[in-house]
Amino acid sequence: MINHTYTSSCKQMLGNLSDFIDGDLQAELCSEIEEHLKNCKNCRIVVDTLKKTVELYERCASDETNLPDDIRERLFKKLALNEWMDHQDPS
Amino acid sequence: MNQERSTIQLEKLKSGDRESFAMLVDETSGKIYNTLLQLLGNEQDAEDILQDTYIKAYRAIPDFENRSALYTWLHRIALNEALMQIRIQKPQIISIDNNEPFSEDMDIEQKDIVDFCCLPERELLSKESRHFLDQAVQSLPESLRIVFVMRDMEGLSTQETADSLGISENNVKIRLMRARLILRKKLSGYFNKFFVEEKEL
Ligand SMILES: [Zn+2]
Numbered sequence: 001m002i003n004h005t006y007t008s009s010c011k012q013m014l015g016n017l018s019d020f021i022d023g024d025l026q027a028e029l030c031s032e033i034e035e036h037l038k039n040c041k042n043c044r045i046v047v048d049t050l051k052k053t054v055e056l057y058e059r060c061a062s063d064e065t066n067l068p069d070d071i072r073e074r075l076f077k078k079l080a081l082n083e084w085m086d087h088q089d090p091s
Numbered sequence: 092m093n094q095e096r097s098t099i100q101l102e103k104l105k106s107g108d109r110e111s112f113a114m115l116v117d118e119t120s121g122k123i124y125n126t127l128l129q130l131l132g133n134e135q136d137a138e139d140i141l142q143d144t145y146i147k148a149y150r151a152i153p154d155f156e157n158r159s160a161l162y163t164w165l166h167r168i169a170l171n172e173a174l175m176q177i178r179i180q181k182p183q184i185i186s187i188d189n190n191e192p193f194s195e196d197m198d199i200e201q202k203d204i205v206d207f208c209c210l211p212e213r214e215l216l217s218k219e220s221r222h223f224l225d226q227a228v229q230s231l232p233e234s235l236r237i238v239f240v241m242r243d244m245e246g247l248s249t250q251e252t253a254d255s256l257g258i259s260e261n262n263v264k265i266r267l268m269r270a271r272l273i274l275r276k277k278l279s280g281y282f283n284k285f286f287v288e289e290k291e292l
Binding site for chain 2: 010015017019042045049051053054058060061063064065066071074076081
């Protein structure tokens with residue numbers, strides 16, 4: 001394992017990371033972070049994995065999913081759609 | 092729902108045709124339910140609000156003006172219903188103006204530095220990983236979870252989120268950042284096992 005070299009400037013950077021990855025940070029602070037990232041591998045990993053975390057959740061949110069059968073059945077009953085209960089799209 | 096693949100005829104739907112409405116429910120309810128589950132954090136509430144959403148939608152559909160896609164419109168109804176529920180059940184979540192940007196769970200230690208970006212997609216988005224991702228969101232403190240789901244999963248803007256919750260934009264940003272950092276840390280812990288396994292081989 002790499003030795004822990006977590007400095008106060010790393011910690012300072014953390015506070016702005018979320019805005020940084022959203023591209024919402026002022027140019028000046030942005031270049032400060034970029035400068036820090038050039039020399040700090042740990043923070044680079046944190047930035048990359050933070051971006052990846054957000055990306056993975058975006059992907060999950062756009063998944064097409066079917067409603068569990070029991071919940072679907074109750075929903076159709078509630079909406080008085082019993083007649084069409086068996087017509088579920090197979091996709 | 093996939094707009095191009097959808098066979099629902101809007102005019103029939105707007106005229107109150109039951110079969111078209113049943114099709115709409117089947118095309119959209121899985122995703123709507125997932126959103127509600129993430130936001131509300133429990134299955135019973137999610138199911139109740141799911142039912143309320145479609146009851147409301149059926150009543151409102153004659154006025155649907157096609158300005159936005161059907162799914163977006165339904166999704167908006169569901170979000171509003173869920174937020175109303177949260178306001179009634181847990182007003183404290185909304186009123187807490189948590190401006191404390193750091194807490195212990197945000198400290199980053201060496202063990203939290205795992206470069207899981209390089210893992211293949213099939214690992215990152217496997218069924219097991221997705222399950223972990225869901226669990227991780229559910230384990231967030233509620234005030235953070237709601238903001239994270241609205242911003243990063245539902246794609247609402249900072250301003251929209253702030254307005255819906257009645258908190259400041261700055262507060263939305265702080266909560267979002269905390270949520271993201273906590274999740275990143277949890278995922279590091281989870282994906283670390285792939286690296287350990289690799290080393291053992
Ligand atoms: Zn650093």
